[in-house]
Amino acid sequence: MSTRPEIHLYTAATMNGWKPVIFLEEAGVDYELTPIDFGKKEQTADWYVKLNPNGRIPTIVDRGNDDFVVFESGAILWYLAEKYAVFLPQESKARSRVLQWLMFQMGGVGPMLGQAMYFQRIAAPQGHQDDYAIERYVRESRRLLEVMNRQLADKAYISGDDYTVADMALYPWARSFPWAKVSVDGLDHLQAWFARLDARPAIQRALTKPKAFPAFFGQGDMEAAQVANAARFRIEPNKSA
Numbered sequence: 228m229s230t231r232p233e234i235h236l237y238t239a240a241t242m243n244g245w246k247p248v249i250f251l252e253e254a255g256v257d258y259e260l261t262p263i264d265f266g267k268k269e270q271t272a273d274w275y276v277k278l279n280p281n282g283r284i285p286t287i288v289d290r291g292n293d294d295f296v297v298f299e300s301g302a303i304l305w306y307l308a309e310k311y312a313v314f315l316p317q318e319s320k321a322r323s324r325v326l327q328w329l330m331f332q333m334g335g336v337g338p339m340l341g342q343a344m345y346f347q348r349i350a351a352p353q354g355h356q357d358d359y360a361i362e363r364y365v366r367e368s369r370r371l372l373e374v375m376n377r378q379l380a381d382k383a384y385i386s387g388d389d390y391t392v393a394d395m396a397l398y399p400w401a402r403s404f405p406w407a408k409v410s411v412d413g414l415d416h417l418q419a420w421f422a423r424l425d426a427r428p429a430i431q432r433a434l435t436k437p438k439a440f441p442a443f444f445g446q447g448d449m450e451a452a453q454v455a456n457a458a459r460f461r462i463e464p465n466k467s468a
């Protein structure tokens with residue numbers, strides 16, 4: 228009988244990439260992790276695009292469910308939460324609230340902080356300085372973090388009293404505010420939520436798989452990290468990514 232873990236995860240050390248790792252570590256689910264190397268453009272290799280038509284990480288294959296493939300990090304979190312019946316409430320209104328905050332992350336916090344990071348950490352150092360884009364994405368990111376701060380004013384977790392997949396989705400993005408150069412000054416409830424999640428052993432383990440990137444969280448040599456990160460996302464002449 229095969230002893231291979233049911234869940235095969237393809238991922239990289241990025242904010243979206245860590246979301247399923249956080250879930251699997253939190254749930255104590257055994258999994259196999261295959262790192263995807265952006266420097267080698269593995270995310271757009273034919274074999275990988277057959278799994279993930281978008282050519283991005285993360286992706287999971289569930290060997291316990293006829294090799295069912297799931298792409299899109301929010302959908303992966305939802306699938307895993309349903310499969311293992313954890314970090315997602317059963318009651319319909321509470322469940323909807325989790326979905327709302329998960330969508331808020333997928334449609335807002337991820338894309339906006341992602342662009343703030345892209346223009347400052349990848350484009351600018353490679354000669355594409357765009358002050359208007361930077362100002363727009365940093366301002367919109369701050370606004371979204373203020374929304375989270377208000378939501379967390381009377382709650383321990385983003386959708387209520389319980390820690391759910393919505394927190395797991397929001398945490399890597401919001402917590403990497405130093406990399407996006409977005410201030411969280413005055414956002415006390417958000418900072419308290421960061422402290423609550425920072426302290427979770429499963430999150431601490433997850434952020435080292437497939438490797439740690441402490442600069443995303445404002446630790447270590449940010450300049451050296453920026454150079455290393457830009458090498459993963461080299462801009463070719465006449466292209467925007």
Ligand SMILES: N[C@@H](CCC(=O)N[C@@H](CS)C(=O)NCC(=O)O)C(=O)O
Binds near residue numbers: 241242243244285
């Ligand atoms: N909406 C997708 C976004 C995935 C995504 O953009 N992943 C990034 C890493 S955070 C990636 O694969 N980048 C590789 C590239 O840009 O070629 C999801 O949430 O899964």
